[in-house]
Amino acid sequence: MQLPNLEKARKRSREETLTKTNDYIIKESLKELGLHKKYFVRTYGCQMNEHDSENIKAILEDMSFTETDSMEDADLILLNTCAIRENAHNKVFGMIGRIKHLKEAKPDIIAGICGCMAQEEVVVNEILEKYNWLDIVFGTHNIHNLPNILATSMKKKGLEVDVLSIEGDIIENIPSKRDSKYKAWVNIMYGCDKFCTYCIVPYTRGKQRSRKPEFILKEVEDLVHNGYKEVTLLGQNVNAYGKDLDIEYRMENLLEDVAKTGIERVRFVTSHPWDFTDEMISVIATYRNIMPYIHLPLQSGSNRILKLMGRRYTKETYLELFKKLKKALPYSSITTDIIVGFPGETEEDFQDTLDVVEECKYDSAFTFIFSPREGTPAAKMEDNVSLEVKNERLQRLNERVNFYSKQANDMYLGKTVPVLIEGYSEKQGDILMGYTDTMKLVNVVGDASYIGQIVDVEITDVKTWSMDGKIV
């Protein structure tokens, strides 16, 4: 049993030993452990978790488990969790309650949690105390070890906890059961060293570790070979890619080399305004297959709050970067993340955030109320803003954000834009859906033959969060 430890997770080794790379291996003897058993994986949180779940599913299938989309039907239930805000936590604990009922009726069910919540000391302590009927708990650093963790728990018929607080080697060649046949997530780095004061990620995901470019490029080349049209390069802070490598190779080099593989669409998330270089902007502007879409989290427009958040930029330098991006990439869409109600945020601070929204007129924004995460510096800051005020600020912010989303979409009316058709819309089964190069969701009339293709679509109607169009 290995338990998480927040103090250890906080540490970044001074000697800065370079991350080693190792290969995924599964023991022959575990390859049939899941024979005639079905698994169900529920994913919470960000794209990184979505992609981790694709890895988890492929590992389970390596062990002969088969997937089911019904939790009631499963022999193995895994919740891949998110720790970023309190409500993500609550959802998971609600689900654990449901699993308990299933397990009471069918005690042989194997149930477990993994992902970011499993990295949290408080969560694992709570599980050991109140939910020790669970079978496995494993963290974000040892997904590759899942076959052994499962085998140990199945053998002892009890809870097996395996959470590393200090990240180990980068493991290459973990298989992936990708959700889409046309667009793929590709991890380019793990962890984050920025330590924004509100954020739990540097603790749950560990030190920044960049994958070696040759592994990333090989993965993208294989995807091109297999007919994939789009890759999204993933990292908590992709602009810092390469800073921890022992070669002079940064995000601009990687973007250029990925573009040169010939993949039709390259995306990347998430960018921190601090590390956005002119070289990156110039590469994005040069390659037609690097999509004109940038997610540039603002978090707050107040210099006082940005300082308390440890964001290391000011309202002015953010706006300068924003303008530079718009100048170099006039057609691009730019989206953002904003937190309201950070401890001590005054109406004046909030007005600074609104000012930036008025100036940037974002294509869209994810907006959140500050949620204190245990162990982060911001959770200890004095907070005299009431929840009522925070809610009211969020509403005012959303009203402006939605206004500009609709305004940005209005510009598309009557225009013809490229859309990668991904499949049928979830809401309207006979309508296709896909995204423009600028990441706008479009519902399109058409038949199944267009799925997986990038087609020209004329926009016939626009709403706040989506558009309608027809293939031309």
Ligand code: 5AD
């Ligand atoms: N409270 C509220 N929002 C948060 N985010 C990260 N940590 C917190 C927190 N403690 C938001 C940030 C980040 C996005 C992924 O989640 O805006 O960019």
Ligand code: SF4
């Ligand atoms: Fe969290 Fe800041 Fe790192 Fe983003 S850059 S993951 S907000 S610490």
